[in-house]
Amino acid sequence: MRWLTGNVEELSKEIRQEQAQLNENNELIEAQVREIIEQVREKKDIALFEYTKQFDGIELDSLEVPSEIINQAFEQIEPDVLEALEKAKENIVSYHEKQKELGFVDFPKEGIIRGQKIEPIEKVAVYVPGGTAAYPSSVLMNVLPAKIAGVSEVVMLTPPPKNGKFIPAILVAALLSGVDKIYQIGGAQGIAAVAYGTETVPKVDKIVGPGNAYVATAKKQVFGQVGIDMIAGPSEIGVIADETANPHFVAADLLSQAEHDTLSRSILVTNSKKLAQEVENEINNQLKQLSRESIARASIENQGLIIVSETFDEIFDLMNEVAPEHLEIALDNSLDYLGKVKNAGSVFLGHYTTEPIGDYFAGSNHVLPTSGTARFSSALGVHDFVKRIQYVHYTKDALKQDRDYIRTLAYQEQLDGHAKSVEIREEDN
Amino acid sequence: MRWLTGNVEELSKEIRQEQAQLNENNELIEAQVREIIEQVREKKDIALFEYTKQFDGIELDSLEVPSEIINQAFEQIEPDVLEALEKAKENIVSYHEKQKELGFVDFPKEGIIRGQKIEPIEKVAVYVPGGTAAYPSSVLMNVLPAKIAGVSEVVMLTPPPKNGKFIPAILVAALLSGVDKIYQIGGAQGIAAVAYGTETVPKVDKIVGPGNAYVATAKKQVFGQVGIDMIAGPSEIGVIADETANPHFVAADLLSQAEHDTLSRSILVTNSKKLAQEVENEINNQLKQLSRESIARASIENQGLIIVSETFDEIFDLMNEVAPEHLEIALDNSLDYLGKVKNAGSVFLGHYTTEPIGDYFAGSNHVLPTSGTARFSSALGVHDFVKRIQYVHYTKDALKQDRDYIRTLAYQEQLDGHAKSVEIREEDN
Structure with a gap:
C-alpha cells in the first residue's frame, strides 16, 4: 500500500x-457508444440482435427473457439463498419506506394556495451487469426503491449469459422485487434501447444501475432524453x-x-x-x-x-x-x-x-456515489424515483394585491408580455 | 399556430x-466545448482572460467583480425594483423552507441503528446568463434554495456586460440572496473554471443555473467531476x-x-x-x-x-x-x-x-425541467443542495444474529472477502 x-x-x-x-472521459469509448446509439435508434430491434451477436457472441431467439426461464429459477435457487434474499428484501423495504416524501401544502395568505406534490416516475429501466459481477443484491437495491416510490413499470436489462444459463438468484431477485419484464440485452445497446424505445423494448423515463465503461458512457450520452441515476x-x-x-x-x-x-x-x-x-x-x-x-x-x-x-x-x-x-x-x-x-x-x-x-x-442502499462524487450526490433511494411537482393557486383578489410587484419585475426584465398577462386579468371580466 | x-x-x-x-446533442459545439475545458484546465486564469477577450470582446482587469461595483448597485437600483425583489425573496424563502428534509433514524432491532442524515453540499456555483436575458429573478431562484439548504459558499458566474455596466438588479439580487463572490466569466470557460478551479476561481461541488448551448454542453461534459442541476x-x-x-x-x-x-x-x-x-x-x-x-x-x-x-x-x-x-x-x-x-x-x-x-x-421555483424532462425531473429546490448520507450501526450480538444471511449472499456472489469480514469478527476478540 x-x-x-x-x-x-x-x-x-x-x-x-x-x-x-x-x-475523465474516454473519447474513444464515447465515439463507439455514439455509433451504437445511432444504430439502435435507426434499426431498433435488428440492431439489438446484431450487437448481441457481435459483443456477447450470442444469437438470441428473443430479446425478452421468457417467463418459463424466470419461473424455473425459483426451482433452481438454493433455499438458503432464497431465504437470505427474502430477509434482505424485508430490511431494504422497511428502510426505504422511511424515505418516502409527503409533499406539502401551504396557505400563506387569503386566496393563495401553494405546495408541492410527489408523483412517481412512470417507467424505469434497471441495468444489471452480467458475468462474474452479477449481483442479485444489486437487483433488490435498484428495483425496490423504485417500487416503493410507486413506479408502475420497471424493466430490467442484463447481458445474456455466455453459457445460456442465467444465475437463478438474479432472476429470483428480479421477481421478488417486482420487475415487470427482463430483457437480455447488455452494454450501450441496452441503454440506447430503453432511452429511445424499439419495437420490443419500451422507452422509459429513467435508467438506473451500474455497468462497465460502455454502459456508463451511454447513460451519460442519453441523459436529457431520459433521467439517469449517476455515473458509477x-x-x-x-x-x-x-x-x-x-x-x-x-x-x-x-x-x-x-x-x-x-x-x-x-x-x-x-x-x-x-x-x-x-x-x-x-x-x-x-x-x-x-x-x-x-x-x-x-x-x-x-x-x-x-x-x-x-x-x-x-x-x-x-x-x-x-x-x-x-x-x-x-x-x-x-x-x-x-x-x-x-x-x-x-x-x-x-x-x-x-x-x-x-x-x-x-x-440501507448499496448503490452509492463513487470517486468523490459523494461531495454532491447520495445513495440511490426513493427520492430518485419521484418528481416534486409544484403548484400555485391565486384568486382574483390575491392577484390584485401582488400585481404591482409582479409587474415591476416583469418590466425590469423587459418581458412585458409577462406583465400584460397580469394586467389583462384586471381589464377583462 | x-x-x-x-x-x-x-x-x-x-x-x-x-x-x-x-x-439532441450538437457534435460541433461538443468539440468546441471540449477544447475550451482543456485550455482552462491547463492554463487556468490565463485561459479565462483570453476567452473573455475572444468571446465577449472584453479585456478584464479582474475575474472577480469588485465589491465597490456591487455596493454601487444598491444606490443605482430603482426603489420599486428593490422592494419587489425583497418581497419576492420573502416568498421564495418561506416556500423553500418547507422543502427542508429532516432525515430519519430507525431502531429496527436491539443492537441495530440505521438512518439517513442530511448534509448540505459545501460549495456551489450559480451561472447567470448575461445580455438581454439577464434575469434578477433567476438569481434569487438559484441561490436562495442553496442558502436555505445550508451551502456554505455560493459563487456566481456571469458574462461581463458589453458596455461594462452590470444591470444593478442582478448584483442586488445576488447580494440579497447571499452570494459570496461574483466572477465575470461566462460561457463554457466559466463552467470549466468552477468545475476544475483556477488560481482565482474556486473549484465547486455543484453547478446550477441556465445558459446557452455552450454552457449547457459544458455542464454536461463536467458532470461527474461536479454535480449539475439539469440541462435546460x-x-x-x-x-x-x-x-x-x-x-x-x-x-x-x-x-x-x-x-x-x-x-x-x-x-x-x-x-x-x-x-x-x-x-x-x-x-x-x-x-x-x-x-x-x-x-x-x-x-x-x-x-x-x-x-x-x-x-x-x-x-x-x-x-x-x-x-x-x-x-x-x-x-x-x-x-x-x-x-x-x-x-x-x-x-x-x-x-x-x-x-x-x-x-x-x-x-415556488422557476428553474424547471423543460422539453419533456418533467417526466423524470423536478423544479430546483432545497433537495438539490443536500446529500442524504446513510448510516448503520450493529453491535457484536446483532451481527451474530444476521451473520448467516450476510455470509450466504456474499458466497453466492463469490465475494468471500465480504464473508470473511463477518467471520473474523467472531474469531477475533
Whole structure:
C-alpha cells in the first residue's frame, strides 16, 4: 500500500487530483457508444440482435427473457439463498419506506394556495451487469426503491449469459422485487434501447444501475432524453481508525472492497502509525486466504492508501475530502463522531459494523456515489424515483394585491408580455 | 399556430419525437466545448482572460467583480425594483423552507441503528446568463434554495456586460440572496473554471443555473467531476382549458411564454374547438402589443401548438405526455384536477393564476425541467443542495444474529472477502 503523510491541504489536493483522473472521459469509448446509439435508434430491434451477436457472441431467439426461464429459477435457487434474499428484501423495504416524501401544502395568505406534490416516475429501466459481477443484491437495491416510490413499470436489462444459463438468484431477485419484464440485452445497446424505445423494448423515463465503461458512457450520452441515476466509478472504502481499532477487522474490511475490482480503492486514515503498520501486515496475511487474491492484491498495491494524520481531528477533514463511497468509523463510541461526517455515501459505525452488512442486509442502499462524487450526490433511494411537482393557486383578489410587484419585475426584465398577462386579468371580466 | 387533432396515442408519439429532437446533442459545439475545458484546465486564469477577450470582446482587469461595483448597485437600483425583489425573496424563502428534509433514524432491532442524515453540499456555483436575458429573478431562484439548504459558499458566474455596466438588479439580487463572490466569466470557460478551479476561481461541488448551448454542453461534459442541476432547453407552457376559460387570458399566457425565445413553445390543449379558435384570434390581436413582438411571433408560428382533444379526460393524458415545464389549468374548480397531473414542472391552477406569478412572486421555483424532462425531473429546490448520507450501526450480538444471511449472499456472489469480514469478527476478540 502507498503511504501518505503531510498536512491536510497538501493531501487533499493530491486526493482530488487522483479522483479527477478517475472521472475523465474516454473519447474513444464515447465515439463507439455514439455509433451504437445511432444504430439502435435507426434499426431498433435488428440492431439489438446484431450487437448481441457481435459483443456477447450470442444469437438470441428473443430479446425478452421468457417467463418459463424466470419461473424455473425459483426451482433452481438454493433455499438458503432464497431465504437470505427474502430477509434482505424485508430490511431494504422497511428502510426505504422511511424515505418516502409527503409533499406539502401551504396557505400563506387569503386566496393563495401553494405546495408541492410527489408523483412517481412512470417507467424505469434497471441495468444489471452480467458475468462474474452479477449481483442479485444489486437487483433488490435498484428495483425496490423504485417500487416503493410507486413506479408502475420497471424493466430490467442484463447481458445474456455466455453459457445460456442465467444465475437463478438474479432472476429470483428480479421477481421478488417486482420487475415487470427482463430483457437480455447488455452494454450501450441496452441503454440506447430503453432511452429511445424499439419495437420490443419500451422507452422509459429513467435508467438506473451500474455497468462497465460502455454502459456508463451511454447513460451519460442519453441523459436529457431520459433521467439517469449517476455515473458509477470503481468502488471504494475509507476507514477511519485510531488505536482502539482491531487491525484484523480493519484489514478484512479494506480487503472486502479490494476484491471487487483491481481499480477498487481502499483507504485507511488513522492518527496511529502503529495501527497503520499492523493493518498493512495483516492485509498481507489475509490476502492469501482470498479466492479473488489476485484482484485484491492488484487493488491494494496500486490503489490502496494509508494516510497517517498528524492529529485526530484531521482524520475527519481528510476523509471529508476523500468523500468515500463507504466510510467505516472504527473508533470507540463511533456514534459521537457521525456529526463530523460531511461527505460519504454510507457510514458504518463502530468496530462490528463491517461494510458488507450494508452491501447485503441492513436495508440501507448499496448503490452509492463513487470517486468523490459523494461531495454532491447520495445513495440511490426513493427520492430518485419521484418528481416534486409544484403548484400555485391565486384568486382574483390575491392577484390584485401582488400585481404591482409582479409587474415591476416583469418590466425590469423587459418581458412585458409577462406583465400584460397580469394586467389583462384586471381589464377583462 | 399549428393545429393537431387525433387520438392520444398518435399525438403522444408525435410530441415525444419532437421533444427528442430538442434534446439532441450538437457534435460541433461538443468539440468546441471540449477544447475550451482543456485550455482552462491547463492554463487556468490565463485561459479565462483570453476567452473573455475572444468571446465577449472584453479585456478584464479582474475575474472577480469588485465589491465597490456591487455596493454601487444598491444606490443605482430603482426603489420599486428593490422592494419587489425583497418581497419576492420573502416568498421564495418561506416556500423553500418547507422543502427542508429532516432525515430519519430507525431502531429496527436491539443492537441495530440505521438512518439517513442530511448534509448540505459545501460549495456551489450559480451561472447567470448575461445580455438581454439577464434575469434578477433567476438569481434569487438559484441561490436562495442553496442558502436555505445550508451551502456554505455560493459563487456566481456571469458574462461581463458589453458596455461594462452590470444591470444593478442582478448584483442586488445576488447580494440579497447571499452570494459570496461574483466572477465575470461566462460561457463554457466559466463552467470549466468552477468545475476544475483556477488560481482565482474556486473549484465547486455543484453547478446550477441556465445558459446557452455552450454552457449547457459544458455542464454536461463536467458532470461527474461536479454535480449539475439539469440541462435546460427552451422554455415551454402547456395550457389546459375548456369552455369556461377566458380566451383573452389564455392568449396572454401563451404569449408570455412565447416572448422568451423564438424556440419557446406554447401549447394549448382543449376539448373546445370554439375556445381554440378564439384563443388563436386573440393571440394575433395581442401579438401586436408586445415589445418583443418579433420573437413571440416566430415562437408562436414555428413552435405554437393547439391540440383539440376528442374527450375531456384525454386533455390530461395528452398533457402528461407533453410533460410541460409550466402547466396552467384554466378550468373552473381547477384544484379538483390536480390529482390528474402526473408530469409537469410547476402547475398554475385556475383562471387567475397566470404563469408569471410563479416566475416572479409566489415563491415556488422557476428553474424547471423543460422539453419533456418533467417526466423524470423536478423544479430546483432545497433537495438539490443536500446529500442524504446513510448510516448503520450493529453491535457484536446483532451481527451474530444476521451473520448467516450476510455470509450466504456474499458466497453466492463469490465475494468471500465480504464473508470473511463477518467471520473474523467472531474469531477475533
